[in-house]
Amino acid sequence: MNVKIQIKNLNLWYDKSQCLKNITMDIPEKKVTALIGPSGCGKSTLIRCLNRMNDIIDGCNVEGQILYEKEDINKKNANVVSLRRKIGMVFQKPNPFPKSIWENIAYGPKMQGLKDKKILDKIVEKSLKDSALWDEMYDRLHQSAMGISGGQQQRLCIARALAIEPEVILMDEPCSALDPIATNKIEELIINLKKKYTVVIVTHNMQQASRISDYTAFLYLGKLIEYGKTKEIFEKPQMETTQNYITGRFG
Template identity: 60%
Template sequence: MSALPSAVGRTLTQTGEDGSQSAGQSVAEEAFLPTCEEVPCAPNILRPEGEIKLEARSLNMYYGSFQALRNVSMAIPERRITALIGPSGCGKSSFLRCFNRMNDMIDGFRLEGDVLLEGNDIYRRDLDLAYLRKRVGMVFQAPNPFPMSIYDNIAYGPRLHGRPDRSELDQIVEQSLRQAALWDEVKDKLRQSALGLSGGQQQRLCIARVLAVQPEVLLMDEPASALDPTATFHIEELMLQLMEHYTIVIVTHNMYQASRVSQYTGFFLMGELVEFGHTEQIFETPRDKRTDDYIRGRFG
C-alpha cells in the first residue's frame, strides 16, 4: 500500500520543520542479539539490533513525591509492535506518555534521564512540542472523537499543521479512513457527527485521525480496553497492517493481546522494567521470576 509514502521510513537528523524524507527502507534483518550493550542495565533487558526508533535511557519519573518510574531503559525498534504489559499502576502508561510528552501537563511531574527519538533528545528546552506530537501520534484508552463530523475529525490534524486545500483534504480523509479499515462503514456519512458511531468505530476513527497527520510512531494506550471482543479483533488486525509503516508501542493489560500482536514485550512492575525481549521469549521462557509469576497470573 503506497497510500502514505511520506510516513514511511523517514530519516531525520533534526527535529526541524523540514524533515527530509527518503523512500521506505528495507526492514532490518531479524537478527537481534539478547545482549545489553551500552545500557547499564539488568541482563534481562534486550537491546534489539537494527534501527532503533525510540529510546529511553535511565528514566526516573516522579509525580510530586511519588516515583512512577525507576531507572527504566528501553530501546524500541522501528516498524515493529512493542507491547508494554504489567499490573495496573506499574508505570507502563506513564512510560508510554514520555514519548510524546503527554505527562508534561500533570502537576508535579518531573523526569530524569533521556528520551530519544531517532537519537534526538525530545525533552530539549527548544523542542517544538507540536511537531514532536505530529511525529509521535497517540491513541487513547477510551475513544475520544471530537464533537464534530467524521470528516472534520480526520481533517482536524492536517488543518492544524498547515492550510491544506479541499481536494487534498478529501484525499487525506479517505486514505486515513481506509487505512483504519473504516472507510466502507462511514463513506456515506462523513458529514454526520462522529459521536453517532459505535465504540469500536469511534476508536478506529481516532486511529484514522492520528494517521491523517502522518506520524512515524503510534503510541496506543490500552486502545481496546473499552471495546467488545469483535471491535478488539478489528483493532488488532489493523495494528498488524499498520506495522508495515509505523513503529507501534502498545500498552495493554491483556496478555493475550500482547502475545497476539507484538514482536517485543516489556514487563513493568512497580515502576521498574523487569524484563524486555522477544514476545515469544517473554511469554514462553521468561527469565525473571516476577515475569513468570505475572504471566502465569499470580499478580492482579
C-alpha cells in the same frame, strides 16, 4: 532491528513519589512493542513520556534521556509540537470530536494550514482506508462521529492520528472499552499498521500482547523487569516475577 526511540536511565517522579525507576529500553522501528504489567506499575506514565504528555501534569519530574532520532526530546529547546506530530497518541476511551467523521480526520491537517478541500478529501479517504474504516464510512462522512459505534469511534481516532502522518503511534489500552469483535478489528489493524509505523501499545490483555506485539516489556513497581521478543517473554521468561505475572498468579 532499527531503533526508533531510545529510553536511557529514565526516572520519573510525581511530587516526591518515584513512579519510573531507571528504565532503559530501545523501541524498534516498524514493530509493535507492548507494555504490560499490573495496575499502577507505570505503563501509562511511561508511554506518555514518549510524546511528552506528562508535561501537562503538575509536579511531574523527569530525569534521564529519551532519544528520538538521536535527539533528546526533553532538551530545553525541543519542539514539542513537532514531536507530537511525529508521535501520535490514541487513548483508552474513544474520544472523537463532536463533529462529522470528515471533520474529525481533516482537523489535524487543517490545523497545520492545509485548506485545499480536494487534498483534505484525499487525506480523509486514505486515513479511513489505513484504519480499516473506509468501507463502513465512505457514504456517511458528513454524519456526526458521535453516532457511530465505540469500535468505529476508536478506529476513527486511529484514522485521526494517521491523518497527520506520524511515524510512531502510542496506544494506551485502546481496546479496553470495546467488545471482542471490535477488539479483533483493532488488533488486525495494529498488525497492519506496523508496515508503515512504529507502534507502542499498553495492554492488560496478555493474549492481546502475545497476538500482536513483536516485543514485550514487563513493568513492575516502576521498574522494567524484563524486555525482549514477545515469544521469548511469554514462552521462556528469565525472571520469576514475569513468569508469575504472565501465568496470572498476580496482577
